[in-house]
Amino acid sequence: MESTERYKLLALLVVLVASIVGCPTSLFAATRSTTTKGTATLLYWTELGPLPFPYPMEVTTRATYTAKYDSRTRKTFTNVSQTDQSVLLKGARNSPCGLEMAVTTTVFENRRSEYRTMTRTSSGSKNGSYLVSSSSLITGFINTRAFSLIDPRLETRGSVAGRECMGQKTLTNRLDLP
Amino acid sequence: MRKMLIATLVLVGSVALAYPAVASERVVTSEAVSVRASVLERTLGVTGVVARREAVTQLRREELLLELAKQEGVDFSDAYVRDRVRDMRTTSETAGENAFEEAATAWGMASVDEFVADPRVLSMYRRGLLVGEMRLRVVERLETSPTFDGASDESVDRYLSVALHGVSVRVPNVEVRMRE
Numbered sequence: 456m457e458s459t460e461r462y463k464l465l466a467l468l469v470v471l472v473a474s475i476v477g478c479p480t481s482l483f484a485a486t487r488s489t490t491t492k493g494t495a496t497l498l499y500w501t502e503l504g505p506l507p508f509p510y511p512m513e514v515t516t517r518a519t520y521t522a523k524y525d526s527r528t529r530k531t532f533t534n535v536s537q538t539d540q541s542v543l544l545k546g547a548r549n550s551p552c553g554l555e556m557a558v559t560t561t562v563f564e565n566r567r568s569e570y571r572t573m574t575r576t577s578s579g580s581k582n583g584s585y586l587v588s589s590s591s592l593i594t595g596f597i598n599t600r601a602f603s604l605i606d607p608r609l610e611t612r613g614s615v616a617g618r619e620c621m622g623q624k625t626l627t628n629r630l631d632l633p
Numbered sequence: 634m635r636k637m638l639i640a641t642l643v644l645v646g647s648v649a650l651a652y653p654a655v656a657s658e659r660v661v662t663s664e665a666v667s668v669r670a671s672v673l674e675r676t677l678g679v680t681g682v683v684a685r686r687e688a689v690t691q692l693r694r695e696e697l698l699l700e701l702a703k704q705e706g707v708d709f710s711d712a713y714v715r716d717r718v719r720d721m722r723t724t725s726e727t728a729g730e731n732a733f734e735e736a737a738t739a740w741g742m743a744s745v746d747e748f749v750a751d752p753r754v755l756s757m758y759r760r761g762l763l764v765g766e767m768r769l770r771v772v773e774r775l776e777t778s779p780t781f782d783g784a785s786d787e788s789v790d791r792y793l794s795v796a797l798h799g800v801s802v803r804v805p806n807v808e809v810r811m812r813e
Contacts, residue, residue, distance in 0.1 A: 494728035500672045501757045502664040504740040507732035508761070509725040546720065548769060551695075551761035553786075586769075618786075619691055621672050 487630065488517035488539075495544060495615045495624035497552045505621075508552060511545040514613030514626040515595075516560065522633030533632045534603045535562075541595025542613030542626075548590040552617025556584045556594040559612050566608040566631060607632050661692040694786065697793040698767040699760065704797065707767065714759045718749050 496509040519537040524530075542558045544550075584594040609630040616623035669688035674680055679687060702708065722745065725732045737748035748754055771792050 494724060494730060496725060496728075496730055496732045498732070498736075499761050500668050501760075502662060502668050503753060503757060505736050506754070506757055506761060507721065507725060507736050509721050509728065509730065509732060511724055546724075549762045549765035551764040551768075553691075553768070616676075618676075619669070619672075619695075621676055 484519075484521040485633070486517060486519045487632065488515060489628055489630045490515040491613075491626045491628040493624060493626045495622075497550070497615075497617045497620035497622045499551050499617075499620045508550055508620065510547045510550070510615075512613070512615060512624060512626060513543040513545075514541070514558065514611055514628045515543070516540050516609055516611040516628050516630045518609055518630060518632060520632055530605050531633055532603055532605060533607050534601060535607065535609075535632065536599070536601045538598045538609060539595070540598075540611045540613075541593055542615065543587070543591055543593045544584070544615055545591045547592045548586065550617070552620035554584065554592065555616050555618065556592065557614050558595050560598070561610045561612075562602070562604065563608040563610060564604045564606065566606045661689060661696060665692055690786075694790060694793070695764045697790075697797060698764050698771070700797055701771070701793060702763050702767045707763065707770075709759055709762055709766075711755065714755050714762065715749075717762060718755065718758050722749060 491514045493512050494509050495512045496507055498505045499508055500506075517539040518535055520533050520535045523532045523534070525532065538560055540558050540560045542556050544554065544556065547554060584592040587593045609632065611628040611630070612625055613628070614623060614625040666685055666688045669692055670684040673684045673687050673691075677684075677687070722733050733745045733748065737743075737745050740748060740751070740754065742748045742751065768789065771789050775788050775792060
């Protein structure tokens, strides 16, 4: 009986190993984000001279996705279910510049190959910026359309400019998935 | 007779001193229009009459926002303005930018320390911060309005027109004084 049990255990182990090794795909889900920081300096011109209004700026991209590796084709298929992109301007509550902030995300496929494919772009936030703290303004949008790609790269560009001021700033953010 | 003469002189003197302060609240000077028009030429690519017209519109709006601030008793203390300017200077220097050095040079000052301590500079910063604060307050009020149709400049102008003058037809004309 002891040897039978031992054989059963061995058989179970073989089945387990076979199911892991022989399985062509593996699946995992995750959320990843990246933030690029910089400074947006806008010049408010008065009749006496210019006044600099510099603000710390951040562009953030966050993606929720599942990745599935196919061992036979040796490719990872990434299904992005949600992207969240924003541009944040700190301390800009009472800026005289009539701020306009915009954020756009471009999704590229096959980032490891020489020629990447631009698959789609999203641009957003028609309602302008809003306060997220006592002094910081944010604009952004959430895209919940799901899409599946191989080796995607999310490239987010956040820009700030002022209608009444000179100068503008654009920060670019790259998020490689998975 | 001498007393009457002194009293008259005091009265005339006080009116003369007070007049520029009162008048400047609602005057858009030709220098300001020229400066703003040149900024718009570089930022928006508009030129000539179009740039000047847009400059006047922007400056009128700023004057009306300042008038609203006065009406509602909104103001920033000297300490607040100094702190904000100091914070912005720190932000600029941390980023390795020389915006404040360039501004000091443009104002004809020898150093940034002199620039950030100059009362004229602080006065202009206060004006700019007040304009920004009031614009944001107006936009926030517009956003809670049931007839909100986007926080455009036109919406802000309509709000200011009603809030300050009780008319919603158009932006009231602010005196444009050519100071040649």
